[in-house]
Amino acid sequence: MTIGLPVREASYRLEDLRFEGNASEPSNKLVDLTCNEFAETIHKCKGRMSYAHAVKFYDATTGEVASFSTRFTFAIAIRSDSSNPTDTKGDGLAFFLAAYPSTIPSNSDGGNLGLLVTKHPKAYGTNRFIAVEFDTYNNTWDPSKTYDHMGVDISAIESAE
Template sequence: MLMASGARSSTPQLLLLLYAGCVLLSMSRNAPQHLVAAANSPFSFSFDFSTISISRLQDLRLEGDAALHGKLVDLTYNSITQRIANNNCMGRMAYAHPVPFYDSITGEVSSFTTRFKFAIGLNVGGSNKEGGMAFFLSSYPSRLPPSSSGGNLGLPVDDGRSQVHGTDQFIAVEFDVFSNTWDPSGTQDHIGVDINSVRQSVNTTSLPTFSLNGSMTASITYDNSTKMLVASLQFDDHPSVGPIEVSTILPDPVTSLLPPEVAVGFSAATGTSFQLHQILSWSFNSTLSTHAGSDAQDTQIKRRRMTTGSVFTSKSGRKRPYACDPTNVLTYEYYFHLQQ
């Protein structure tokens, strides 16, 4: 009898718990679905220019002398005739949409990894070379600075005594084939980390002359827990030159360097010498969800309804392509992962 009485007295509590569970389940189903997906989905994209489709070009912003040619992107002129006619040249390729760098509400900064295959082609048989290229993060949208040819690498120009400020601020890893007057003494080819100044690199690794020539693979990572930025470079066409690294700890607070949403991409420039700067493939992965920076990214995604990728229907939970119902955007959880 005592057991039966205990069971009867617990029945209302069980019913209350069951009711509360149903309410919570209903609330989760009715929540804004794109926010649910964003919270669980880190930001990423990738491009393989040997197989890129025309529809993917809307995800790229090309500036200056940059252009898509066949299975690669030339950041500077790929014709010596064009270079002679225009003397110095400079160009940029950036991701066309804002990339979350930190959450303006929580202050959480993204950890990210980018990997890209690229090539620098120097004038065959020539001894002259000048300029180079860089991977950069800057204010969104990307804007190619005027008069940024030669050793400025298509990045904002400073006077060598003070750094750039405001919307000109940037973080970059440079791949420089020339020793300018502001570079460390004795360097020729080198890679370096630049923060708001090309002429005051915070760290530089010197390389044998003419080693930045041919096909290479680079990986750049940033760890938000250690604030360490590390760039590694592998020489695909020069196996005798071992992989090298350059690293630095970014200033604290990192949020003072750039806005919550940034542009990411590549810049390059030449001087009076002709050389190629080509991007063959590129991937970018971030730990910060797209909604963390602001709602602007969600707006961009909703407008680009025909972009390749996948969504989840809130009713079935099954993956379907964006194009299955591009008009009913409110019934989808967005999983923003661009695919080739």
């Protein structure tokens, strides 16, 4: 089984993408997942862009499981704000797979990367996910002295070991 998602260069249709929270539609071929472009502060901002349609990973009739690969390019731009130097970058971003339809949880800003509700360390049931995180802020649950790091999150914001 092969999965093809038409989200590369200009081959995708905007209606195939779902924008939530503070995410904005592409401008100059770039998607802003937080509120860098239109807000004075990025505090408590969160945004999500996802594919707007269900993607079948398993064929119950044949028992065949899909495999896939992906590649992407992204940039984490740090704002220059001398009036508020602690508000210059967010906590990071994550590429995730979740049940369809998946919606951005309320109160999932900051270190929760738009995946989990604050103060809920794990997702259950249809809220489960797997994600690759690009973490740019050292939270209390992060391994000590990791600072900026990549991690694999399995239904939890604390990276798997």
